[in-house]
Amino acid sequence: MRSGWNADALARRLAEWRPGARVVCFDRIESTNDKALELLEAGEPEGTLVVADEQTRGRGRRGRSWHSPAGLGLYVSFVLRPSLAPADAPLVSLTLAVAVAEAIVGLGCDKVRLKWPNDILIGSRKVGGILAEARGDPGRTGLIAGLGLNVNHTAGDFPEELAGNSTSLRLSTGHSWDRMRWLSDLLSRFEQGYGALQRRGAGEMLATFERLMSFTRGAGVRIESGGEVRQGRFAGLGSAGELLLDTGSGKILSCRFGDVQCARMR
Numbered sequence: 001m002r003s004g005w006n007a008d009a010l011a012r013r014l015a016e017w018r019p020g021a022r023v024v025c026f027d028r029i030e031s032t033n034d035k036a037l038e039l040l041e042a043g044e045p046e047g048t049l050v051v052a053d054e055q056t057r058g059r060g061r062r063g064r065s066w067h068s069p070a071g072l073g074l075y076v077s078f079v080l081r082p083s084l085a086p087a088d089a090p091l092v093s094l095t096l097a098v099a100v101a102e103a104i105v106g107l108g109c110d111k112v113r114l115k116w117p118n119d120i121l122i123g124s125r126k127v128g129g130i131l132a133e134a135r136g137d138p139g140r141t142g143l144i145a146g147l148g149l150n151v152n153h154t155a156g157d158f159p160e161e162l163a164g165n166s167t168s169l170r171l172s173t174g175h176s177w178d179r180m181r182w183l184s185d186l187l188s189r190f191e192q193g194y195g196a197l198q199r200r201g202a203g204e205m206l207a208t209f210e211r212l213m214s215f216t217r218g219a220g221v222r223i224e225s226g227g228e229v230r231q232g233r234f235a236g237l238g239s240a241g242e243l244l245l246d247t248g249s250g251k252i253l254s255c256r257f258g259d260v261q262c263a264r265m266r
């Protein structure tokens with residue numbers, strides 16, 4: 001069933017996120033992140049939300065695509081200009097991930113986990129992901145945080161290559177959800193977390209993120225980034241959201257990005 005977004009209703013709900021902020025709504029678009037980046041570069045103010053019912057070239061991290069069928073998922077990109085140093089920009093997408101996880105917990109689903117940096121899992125299956133992209137003048141942080149969330153997908157809605165490790169809110173809870181209501185709940189949670197991050201720093205958010213993570217301190221992890229693989233024990237999150245890895249040689253490695261897997265350690 002196709003159910004597009006109602007831009008007016010969405011704009012009213014958006015007032016809860018940021019009074020006066022703009023909502024740019026599409027039935028179909030290549031990628032909400034591409035549109036949001038274009039707006040950011042043209043000087044769009046903080047708070048604008050780009051939402052689509054369907055994406056034809058949804059983008060994921062590390063050059064992957066994001067399956068974005070009409071009427072089923074949430075495809076949304078925030079235009080943000082946080083008062084943070086550019087090096088701290090990754091904290092924004094961690095803050096969004098925490099808001100998403102807490103909104104899912106709010107549906108009564110307690111198996112939600114965060115896979116650093118930007119994956120949202122239910123059990124061991126992926127339900128959502130965040131792609132954050134920065135642009136603009138050095139010294140002035142401007143970024144896009146794009147969220148893809150599988151909401152009302154049934155098992156048959158996923159292509160074969162995703163079916164084995166993906167889930168949706170519907171598959172995990174047993175019933176379908178109103179995307180608008182869910183987005184509205186997310187917006188108020190994110191507004192709160194994003195404000196707190198800028199006013200009070202990242203400590204509280206990082207502690208919540210770590211509590212929601214799919215592995216705990218001391219767990220063996222393997223992180224692959226830029227063709228390089230590092231292995232060690234998870235030693236917590238750094239102040240800019242980086243993953244700290246204890247390699248056992250007395251050295252703590254700080255990883256800013258990469259794909260993480262649990263690893264057996266001797």
Ligand code: BTN
Nearest residue numbers: 031033058059060061129146148
């Ligand atoms: C990932 O897990 O790899 C991140 C996926 C991010 C997908 C979202 S959907 C809305 C926004 N527009 C895009 O093209 N990508 C992000």
